[in-house]
Amino acid sequence: MITKADPLAQTLTFKIDGKAVQAPAGTTILTALRSIGKEVPTLCYSDRMQPYGACRTCLVEVEGRKPVASCHTPVAADASYKTHSPLLTRLRKNITELIASDHPLECLDCTANGRCDLQSLAQEVGLRTPRYENARTHNPPKDDSHPFIKLEMAKCIGCGKCARACDEVQGSFILGMSGRGYDVKVIAGNDTGFEKADCVSCGQCVFECPVAALEEPGTRLFGLPDTTVITTCSYCGVGCSLNVNVKDGSVVNIEPNPQGSANLGHTCVKGRFAHQFAHSKDRLHTPLIKKPDGGFREASWDEALDLIATKFNEIKKKYGPAGFAAISSSRCTNEENYLMQKFARVVMGTNSIDNCSRVCHSPSAYALGQALGTGAGTNSFQDVAESDVIMIVGANPTEAHPVFGARIKQAVLKGCKLIILDPRNTELAKLSDLHIPLRPGSNVAVINAMQHVLVKENLIDPDFIAKHTEGFTQLKAELEPCTPEWAAEIAAVDPDLIRRAARLYASGKAAQVLWGLGVTEAGHGSNAVFGMINMAVMTGNIGRPGTGTNPIRGQNNVQGASDVGALPNVFSDYRSVTDPEARADHRRVWGIEPPSDKGLRIPDMFDAAHHGTLKAMYILAEDVAQSDPNTTHVVGALESLEFLVVQEIFMNETAKLADVILPGTTFLEKEGTFVNSDRRIQRVRQAIDPRPGTRIDGDIINTIARRMGVDLGVDAGPGTPIDPSKIMDELAHLTPKWAGVSYERLEKMGFIQWPCYDKDHPGTEIVHLGGETLRPNHLAKLTITPWQEPGELPDKEYPFMLTTGRMLFHYNVGTMTRRTDVSKLDKAKEETLRIHPSDARKVGVVNGELVNVTSRRGSVQVKAQVTKATNPGTLFMTFHFPESRTNLLVGSAVDEFTGCPEYKISAVRVEKVTAAARPETRDPADEVQHAK
């Protein structure tokens, strides 16, 4: 079980197998004996769960007493324990024999063969055939209803690990033990089978099962994997460490890495099961060049790369650096992002490099940087276990960051108070102590009012404010008119709710604020982030365990892409491109004068293309034509370019507009590092060879540079592959907060949380320790955050507010997840418009009916899903399904500081589709083919 050692616990001395051992009081015998390299068999024990003490195979002998189960019995002072003895072997053999007597001994037919805990135990105790001469009486039917979790009760040994994993790790409470005694069995839901139970398919039950009562069908086809590669998940920003099991060059399955520091041996449905996209038949497998008629022809790598090199050189010559812009990818590694920005700055001579954090968490990075001195979250995931109040604003972690969401859920179940600010009735909102169902676009008002209450009711920490902050007097004056009544009017909530929320937040000894894209993708997002930082700082909730202000980053490496400088205004480490010292460092390393132009941000790039100043773009692994707001505007911009290069793994909406498409590789095929949401730099390791015809993205960028006559200094000479560790060394050299990072150290330590200032620095779990911020004067800046109306408000014509987000089973535009087994799940098959029953009645639609959703920018057709998960007046859609084109509806209002678009707020109207208007068939171009 994962618990922090109590520093005050007394140290006890005792003996294990005659050897004197010391451990703090409260340590279990099992932990103690493992600490000296001893082992006892266990069937029901898991590091990730509370001790259970039911299989009894972990018995140890205690001198002068009866044997005890080591997994849950704390060590006693001066006791003497024996881990192996004839008595223990007899008892263990007896237990094993009892289990085996009711277990099919068909090991050859079993996927657990060779890695089965029962099999190993039987060998250890020397059990052959059980002596009980009766036919097995248990042979219940299999539960095959789930596409990738199969339950075969005949093999169950009743250890309860699956049910406990469901409760204690995932927190879904789907699996349970039913029946008594000999008839105990595992049930899903109310014994309805997996299909009907509300399972989130995280697969933890399968991972924990010591036999093969729960199994993934994938493993049945392959046998035991030949290698296991530890890498980092490429979906959300949690950064789960994964064990990729590979056989004959194909991925057999993916399991959580029990040593993973971010996920502690847990994964979600996507990381665990959605990996088949890497082997999909749809993968781009050769460069494609656009034909004059608009179609594509296959081309050789040489031809494509030469064409790009020539074209880029031409454009640079003809239009200067302003004619070129690049979009880097938060899906790619740090090394590739670094290379991409180096390419833009060194080869093309422009600062016009940006990445998709522009359209998600750029306000978080900006505000955190301004107020606290560094553009990342302050604390770590593990801190949720130490918070006594957690406030979550505009985030749905149980679906969008499931592993972290599960961790929050566990904290709440253990008594941590939870405040939710969200227009949707999310899973965590249902568990919360206080849910403010504010109207989209009113975040800043409500947060200001909460600050007002903190100040008015003197719930602040004056000492901390005096010692560690600046700007309080001004802020206090500005907050004066921001009464809860004022905010309640804007947010359409009860003012008392705001008061209670502020009081609850201030009541915490360690209170933490978490937020997601509901804050930042909502116009004036930076102000909302400033407001939350103010709250934390005013109450002294910064720089301690369990406190802080933490954005939950949406993508695997969106933190890293920004950290390494794939942004127009900064180099790596958020050092401004105008900072003379940073420029000098880069001049020295790069050997050229870094560009000094004001680079373009992503929305500016599209505007520039429309204006005709931007002529060529190089887009790495981002589907801007589908994921960016105001699709029509984006597509128009890309069409007006002279030359567009898109590097992708699948054909997508953006790639269709390209002049050259280059087939890149997935995270399973390359080496590198990702930075997760809590600043954790972790290795990505190559598990399978790049698919034939594809090339590693970093190599492609480097080769283009080479062909343009520039040596980026990251390979061993022309025509050789890049060396990611060499790139990391250069990056560390140019990035003070990463100075201590190297592949060698990452191999040894598993992960490093930046800041890490030198080779002996252990990394930083909590930034701003003791309230000393990383700003030059070490003070936190309290920032005034005036409320402004969102870019769009509902009116008579467009009476509803549409907000968008993710669902559990898909990831962003669905390019990857829709080509995996996960899309076989019923819940993951199609887009719906979530609408509150009262609104549905107003519009006159029932569940499952087709509706037109229309905004000022366009109209899409989608099925209505009538649900109380949204509030009246607010509608919800995901953006996972290309055919529903949700982003067509979204406006192009942006945050005033960072240009982050307002995805979360669009005024729309909803109309029922009449039979006559229903299209006969869908546009075949929009249909995504599923991997077989």
Next chain:
Amino acid sequence: MPLLEPVLCKRIPTAPWGDPRDRKYVNYEAFVATGGYAGLKKALAMEPKAVIEVVKASELRGRGGAGFPAGMKWSFLPPEDGKRRFLTVNADESEPGTFKDRMLLDFDPHLMLEGIAICMHACRLDTAYIYIRGEYHAQAATLQRAIDEAYANKIFGAGSMLGQINGRDAECFMHRGAGAYICGEETGLLESLEGKRGWPRIKPPFPAVAGAFGRPTIINNVETLAIVGPILDRGADWFKTMGKGRAEGVPPTVPASFGPKLFGISGHVNTPGVFEENLGIKCSELIEKYGGGMRGGKKFKAAIPGGISMGVLGTDQYHAELDFDIGRKYAVLGLGTAGVVVMDEDTDMVKALRNMIRFYAHESCGQCTPCREGTGWLSKMLHRIEAGDGTTRDLDLLSEIAGSMGAMPGTTICGLADGANWAVRTMLNKFWGDFEKRVRKERFVSLSVVGAR
């Protein structure tokens, strides 16, 4: 020396002091009129700690089966922290052969309520939960009536004579079980009370530290609490005049057998029922004096001292003294609930054991592997042996499985498997011949009709 006056049966007519046919519900007025709640009044006049000292001085041992000293249990609670602390009363009387608490609940529940109130005062417990066996439908109704009367008369509730405990009114609730033997195990009971599956908890933490809802909790049996009122009323010394007492030469640190005890007699006797007697009464005396002798004048063959989990007394142990020392002296597990089940010379021990083990296999909760699988296999093998299909090896296997399951060998969390363990081992040890006969393929005619199959 026999008991001079009835204590627990003071208001419940029981031989030799009364006729069971005269038994009726003792309501609040009748209870108070006969000296009820006097103990509570005395206790309330004392400091809580002093009340615990009285119970400690009386050397009262728990009447639920394990015989743990009650005063010591009450003093295990951590210091008050102003938050909630609970009393749970174990009225989940489901041990086969045991029906003593039922009599108290049926006729004189106020006697237990008085003990509850005293315990709450002494240990500073704000809420009491009486966990009553699901099958006790009539008793639940009677108990609720008594609780309502107690509330009406300010024993519990707002403005009660207990006053505020941990900043709240003292409350007493009845909670009905749903028919599982395992919920009589104290931590299984707590789980069930919390609304969960009644699976026993691993210890530590013990209930005194983290019991119901994670808070310090005292768990006592109905009969234990019922005797607390009279002890407080008449003093620890009076209590210690009853029972077998402490044998000479035994140091006072060793718990002894003081006080009266309810004995339930069932099986092959003429007048089964619940009787009150001194601890230490001989099994033979109980059968002859209270049970009206062996049914049909048959010879004594065996007896279960107190619920089937205790194992059996052999034919030569007819005169065994029924006190807390019985386990050590007569090779059984202990006195248990003192629900004595008597078997005559015609009893088919194979059948009897099969019936007992069938019970454990049915009631094993299924949490710990040895008990879940072990009771299942024991049951299957005994059915086989009874049908004449067993082998000598089966007898060895029986003994081997039984011997390695239970909290005593350390292979289970709770004591349910120990019950099965002792039942099997004492039966095999004391009646080996009966079992051997059945596996030798000789013709055998069983005269007994024992339980369900």
